[in-house]
Amino acid sequence: MEHQPIEKWIIEGTPLTPEQQAQLEEHLRICKHCRELQRSLLEVDELLMQAEMLSPAEGFTQRFQATLAERKALKNRRQLRKFFLSLLGAAMVTFGAMGLYIAMTSSPVEVVTRLLENSTRVLINLDQLERFVTTVFNTLPPYLSVGIWVVAASGLVLFTLLWIGALWRTSFQGVFNK
Numbered sequence: 001m002e003h004q005p006i007e008k009w010i011i012e013g014t015p016l017t018p019e020q021q022a023q024l025e026e027h028l029r030i031c032k033h034c035r036e037l038q039r040s041l042l043e044v045d046e047l048l049m050q051a052e053m054l055s056p057a058e059g060f061t062q063r064f065q066a067t068l069a070e071r072k073a074l075k076n077r078r079q080l081r082k083f084f085l086s087l088l089g090a091a092m093v094t095f096g097a098m099g100l101y102i103a104m105t106s107s108p109v110e111v112v113t114r115l116l117e118n119s120t121r122v123l124i125n126l127d128q129l130e131r132f133v134t135t136v137f138n139t140l141p142p143y144l145s146v147g148i149w150v151v152a153a154s155g156l157v158l159f160t161l162l163w164i165g166a167l168w169r170t171s172f173q174g175v176f177n178k
């Protein structure tokens with residue numbers, strides 16, 4: 001049996017015209033191979049998503065049907081994760097620089113303690129923040145996601161800058177007030 005282009009459509013999950021969609025459904029009715037392929041891909045998608053989510057929102061699995069909108073939402077979530085990882089990276093670099101400065105101005109024990117305190121605080125806050133945003137994100141209809149994502153991203157950048165600034169100031173005051 002000829003599985004193309006059906007197989008390709010299933011694997012790539014590209015948007016289909018109504019005609020193509022009808023063609024796909026017709027083929028799935030008669031072709032066990034492609035039906036299995038589609039089912040296993042859905043399972044992989046679901047696994048990937050569950051692995052990404054620390055705590056799946058209620059009704060999440062029911063809502064997860066492999067519609068195009070949902071695929072888009074999944075992609076957005078991956079971008080969101082990437083964004084958080086970059087923030088974490090930026091925070092690490094900042095603390096690295098800060099650590100170096102403190103190292104030149106205070107004793108080694110003090111340096112280690114201060115760095116551990118700050119790094120732990122940042123990691124915990126980032127984790128909580130990500131969980132919160134991911135949950136909010138998952139409860140929104142997909143068409144809202146992109147707009148919200150842009151607004152949230154801008155807000156988060158601002159928030160992170162303020163926050164790094166505040167931590168920076170706190171640490172430096174700690175050094176100078178001795």
Ligand SMILES: [Zn+2]
Nearest residue numbers: 003031033034
């Ligand atoms: Zn087939």
